[in-house]
């Protein structure tokens with residue numbers, strides 16, 4: 051096979067057996083890889099109604115055909131499983147170098163089944179694959195585990211691991227690779243923890259085959275120059291990373307503040323990308339074969355490491371009313387060490403602060419710690435307590451929905467399908483609101499980044515307050531993203547590249563005959579398959595909605611004053627362009643036309 | 647004369663200047679303001695007046711806040 055290795059590993063953690071299986075070529079081509087192929091395997095092998103933390107759930111690591119191949123950003127892998135947070139299909143992707151290494155070792159997919167009785171990790175060195183004891187690693191943080199395993203295994207080994215949060219089954223636990231790259235969302239780290247699987251170490255010496263080297267050279271040349279010439283990928287992201295968005299969203303009055311009670315943060319400048327660059331940035335970093343290099347590497351007195359992304363600056367900053375950048379960087383560091391999703395962790399702390407502010411959480415639950423908007427004193431400590439499930443941190447480790455529901459006020463949780471909504475107030479960005487409400491994994495911005503046309507003006511400028519036509523934009527963005535996530539490249543390339551470019555990449559690497567249209571159709575297929583998984587899991591379209599605050603409480607001040615998300619206007623039209631029934635269920639004809 | 651607050655972001659911050667209030671003649675357009683402060687239109691990817699996206703020919707009034715961003719992105 052070209053692009054793919056054609057091999058999957060199936061690991062039964064209970065029986066301790068490891069089998070190599072052939073990758074079904076037809077399925078691989080139909081569902082591409084990563085998110086698409088992973089969802090198809092989940093659909094075929096796992097009952098969507100299983101308890102996500104039970105041995106019956108499976109944990110899939112799925113690369114794409116571009117992963118480990120010589121294309122821009124071709125290093126990503128996807129974790130696919132059922133989410134313990136939302137109960138939906140979960141697919142969380144990550145960059146770094148680990149995914150490419152798995153391809154070099156000769157595998158496209160790893161399927162973990164059942165549950166080990168004791169902590170183990172998987173070691174892969176080309177054909178030598180074994181389950182080893184992780185007794186001495188259990189309880190250690192991400193950087194400690196990574197270093198220990200790298201010392202023990204051959205030089206150049208790459209490590210993927212969970213931290214204490216995953217071990218303790220926090221529903222917002224992440225899986226980290228290369229120390230600070232995260233498959234962050236949907237609680238995938240808890241699924242790994244529930245299987246007593248601490249880590250996967252991999253070292254490979256091969257490389258996948260490419261269909262047409264000459265064609266690939268041409269494609270790469272054209273695409274690299276588009277990436278370099280594009281203002282965002284060639285200049286904005288390399289210089290400031292994602293963090294530069296803080297000031298823009300704030301100027302527009304769409305930077306959620308104090309758990310979305312406000313939409314502008316008076317001290318945004320203090321936690322901005324500009325401030326980060328001026329005070330803490332040492333260099334930018336890149337994932338495998340990435341010409342964009344949006345990663346931030348920062349230095350503080352305590353040490354050096356990966357710096358916060360925009361979402362993290364927002365979650366621990368504006369959303370908690372905090373302007374102390376140092377504390378935000380430290381909280382980011384502790385999320386990585388504990389193996390927690392930074393968006394859900396910061397947002398859950400913000401919800402806890404509002405619970406305290408409104409008198410639901412009482413002083414005696416705090417163990418003397420501070421829990422106030424604008425007070426950064428203890429956010430690091432709360433983060434650790436969530437990872438270790440200590441005190442109130444035990445409730446917070448369940449995510450903001452279950453936390454607020456426990457106090458009888460789930461409406462204070464800023465989530466969709468129990469997944470915390472990221473850093474864009476959708477009341478002032480209508481299409482983004484529709485996208486949050488309809489995303490299969492819940493409140494997520496990277497399943498269709500409407501910020502691009504509605505705020506950044508790419509590929510063209512849309513009126514952010516208008517609802518007209520947004521259903522079509524949302525659908526196209528969601529479908530294209532599903533393909534990008536399945537190919538194993540970074541979504542950020544889409545600031546510069548379009549569907550036809552991704553078709554060219556596939557054709558050169560796999561030998562497919564994709565066009566821009568067939569790429570979008572493949573995305574539509576993946577989207578519908580995810581929806582079907584959710585429907586079978588009991589997550590119906592009544593959950594395609596937003597928190598009450600975003601639908602009913604107009605923004606009180608600033609440039610977006612007076613706006614709510616007009617979901618009612620957009621949702622029926624969205625179901626229609628998707629070819630779904632008015633109840634939001636894919637019709638027989640639709641599924642048939644997609645070969646589902 | 648009208649006073650306009652100009653906010654600079656990212657690479658448009660020259661010598662660390664974050665914002666300044668300047669006086670201009672009534673009805674001046676953003677375009678003219680940019681040429682007076684020596685910033686080229688092609689370097690401004692996002693132009694906001696009072697938090698709302700506008701085009702370069704927008705005429706300004708007293709007290710307006712102009713925010714200037716180079717091409718930026720993220721997620």
Ligand code: SF4
Pocket residue numbers: 123145146335336337338340341342343344345540541542543
């Ligand atoms: S753009 Fe950023 S996140 Fe994407 S591959 Fe490059 S460095 Fe990694």
